[in-house]
Amino acid sequence: PRLDLHFLRRFLKIQSILFPRFSSQNVLMFLTLLCVTLLEQLVIYQVGLIPSQYYGVLGNKDLDGFKTLTCLALVLIVVNSTLKSFDQFICNLLYVSWRKDLTEHLHCLYFRGRIYYTLNVIRDDIDNPDQRISQDVERFCRQFSTMASKLIISPFTITYYTYQCFRSTSWLGPVSIFGYFVLGTIVNKVLMGPIVSKLVQQEKLEGDFRFKHVQLRVNAEPAAFYRAGHVEHARTNYRLQKLLKTQKELMSKELWLYIGINTFDYLGSILSYVVIAIPIFSGVYGDLTPAELSALVSKNAFVSIYLISSFSQLIDLSTTLSDVAGYTHRIGELQETLLDMSLRPQDCDSEDLDDWDVNEASGSKATDTAFLLDRVSISVPFSDKPLIKDLSLRVCEGQSLLITGNTGTGKTSLLRVLAGLWESMRGTVQMLTCFGPHGVLFLPQRPFFTDGTLREQVIYPLKEVYPVSGSADDERIMRFLELAGLSSLVARTGGLDQQVDWNWYDVLSPGEMQRLSFARLFYLQPKYAVLDEATSALTEEVESELYRICQQLGMTLISVGHRQSLAKFHSSVLKLCGGGKWELTPTKEE
Numbered sequence: 001p002r003l004d005l006h007f008l009r010r011f012l013k014i015q016s017i018l019f020p021r022f023s024s025q026n027v028l029m030f031l032t033l034l035c036v037t038l039l040e041q042l043v044i045y046q047v048g049l050i051p052s053q054y055y056g057v058l059g060n061k062d063l064d065g066f067k068t069l070t071c072l073a074l075v076l077i078v079v080n081s082t083l084k085s086f087d088q089f090i091c092n093l094l095y096v097s098w099r100k101d102l103t104e105h106l107h108c109l110y111f112r113g114r115i116y117y118t119l120n121v122i123r124d125d126i127d128n129p130d131q132r133i134s135q136d137v138e139r140f141c142r143q144f145s146t147m148a149s150k151l152i153i154s155p156f157t158i159t160y161y162t163y164q165c166f167r168s169t170s171w172l173g174p175v176s177i178f179g180y181f182v183l184g185t186i187v188n189k190v191l192m193g194p195i196v197s198k199l200v201q202q203e204k205l206e207g208d209f210r211f212k213h214v215q216l217r218v219n220a221e222p223a224a225f226y227r228a229g230h231v232e233h234a235r236t237n238y239r240l241q242k243l244l245k246t247q248k249e250l251m252s253k254e255l256w257l258y259i260g261i262n263t264f265d266y267l268g269s270i271l272s273y274v275v276i277a278i279p280i281f282s283g284v285y286g287d288l289t290p291a292e293l294s295a296l297v298s299k300n301a302f303v304s305i306y307l308i309s310s311f312s313q314l315i316d317l318s319t320t321l322s323d324v325a326g327y328t329h330r331i332g333e334l335q336e337t338l339l340d341m342s343l344r345p346q347d348c349d350s351e352d353l354d355d356w357d358v359n360e361a362s363g364s365k366a367t368d369t370a371f372l373l374d375r376v377s378i379s380v381p382f383s384d385k386p387l388i389k390d391l392s393l394r395v396c397e398g399q400s401l402l403i404t405g406n407t408g409t410g411k412t413s414l415l416r417v418l419a420g421l422w423e424s425m426r427g428t429v430q431m432l433t434c435f436g437p438h439g440v441l442f443l444p445q446r447p448f449f450t451d452g453t454l455r456e457q458v459i460y461p462l463k464e465v466y467p468v469s470g471s472a473d474d475e476r477i478m479r480f481l482e483l484a485g486l487s488s489l490v491a492r493t494g495g496l497d498q499q500v501d502w503n504w505y506d507v508l509s510p511g512e513m514q515r516l517s518f519a520r521l522f523y524l525q526p527k528y529a530v531l532d533e534a535t536s537a538l539t540e541e542v543e544s545e546l547y548r549i550c551q552q553l554g555m556t557l558i559s560v561g562h563r564q565s566l567a568k569f570h571s572s573v574l575k576l577c578g579g580g581k582w583e584l585t586p587t588k589e590e
């Protein structure tokens, strides 16, 4: 990552999200900021004239003039401070609005289809997407908003003071100041280059460090059983050391930039005298008296200093700009990857969103076949290790399938292919029904719970109760919780709709989690249920009971499991033997 054309392209792409249309809210806010800063400049100019007017009224002992001038000064100061506060306020509003737009844009791409899964589980080229969306976007917007009011006003102040400078020093002043600025910009650009790449590296390590803490937070209990505090302490400290080392390197690189900026600032302050010295020593003002010459010097110095300070303000933004450039690269990289993935149908078929539409009359398009596999071969991602070779299979209504096999033979991988999370190496996989209550529902190996009430856990991933039937729905939920053996949970949560501030993973036992997943399954009653070791934490009796209820509710099951007792709930068994081999046999009727 550098400060080059690639940066510019990424920056402009982000700008098109922040300023989508001329009539957008952000553009209007930006224009308001422009008006406020322009007014501020006018008032600052007037305030700047007041000291010289005081010399006049005090010198003439003019009491009335003094009173009027003091009143004017007070009014101007109040107006100035109000405008300055508004300037900051609008910058803050812009920051919030930009953050909202940019984060929502990234969310739209991230949550489209299964992109979040592929990005986090399968691809490893984009580090810490969560941190890029949360922290990098936040810092980008904050830094950019602090630059905004200085950037927006500089074309106006530079144009105005260039004109003034040209009037008093002719072409020599503006040309030498512009030349000086160009030189300063080139030097600063060279100094900023290494900072941008270091900042990108630092943000990656920042994400890794935070992730380590999240990991421990999520797995605090297993870690405590292992008494792993000291190991985790050492490992977390190691990540911290790596981060701090990079931060120090970043700071030493920034030191050179600070030296550059400060040198430029202070050299600028004597540049105005150099500008006026050249004609003096070359004899242009040879006929002026010393008094006339000092008046000329003071007048020229005033406008030159103003022009130079306008440029210096821009140069002072170098550190902010290098930060913005680093964040631009990280956000831009994520955005490009997300856009690229959203064009790939396997990561982003728009269908699965609609398939969750509970009102869809999917009965009309429903067939009696859920999955049709034709000579499908599956292997581990980014490896040649075959898991399944040439599997042809049809999963029909009423024909439940049990998948068994040793650890790591690819049982879950087959379900991943059925769910469309992974691609098969060869052959075709067709899902002839939809996801959701009218079609297929997957119960993953690790139960998933969202934040929210007990009702929201049961109806998940539906957002609204289904069907929208008020209290009748409460009865259904309670009945299914009872069938899943979780009536006591309602009392613990204090009702279906009581907001609980606990982490479901911490308070429920693995068995309770699996029971709650079954309550969810009973509630949604899909035609086909794919269960990946969904009863591994439960006893055989409970397992049989839950499977029996599934059958009574008319579900066709595709289960992964190890227990022999499961066979009686299925019509055939697919045994994965490892190395790509498999056997498909019908189960014996009892």
Ligand SMILES: Nc1ncnc2c1ncn2[C@@H]1O[C@H](COP(=O)(O)OP(=O)(O)OP(=O)(O)O)[C@@H](O)[C@H]1O
Binding pocket: 121, 122, 380, 381, 387, 405, 406, 407, 408, 409, 410, 411, 412, 413, 414
């Ligand atoms: N995201 C991944 N990247 C690389 N390899 C993976 C990934 N997910 C799984 N694997 C590998 O693929 C192989 C099959 O995994 P899978 O989860 O299908 O096993 P399984 O048969 O379901 O095992 P278990 O009975 O333990 O659940 C394993 O060797 C596993 O390490």
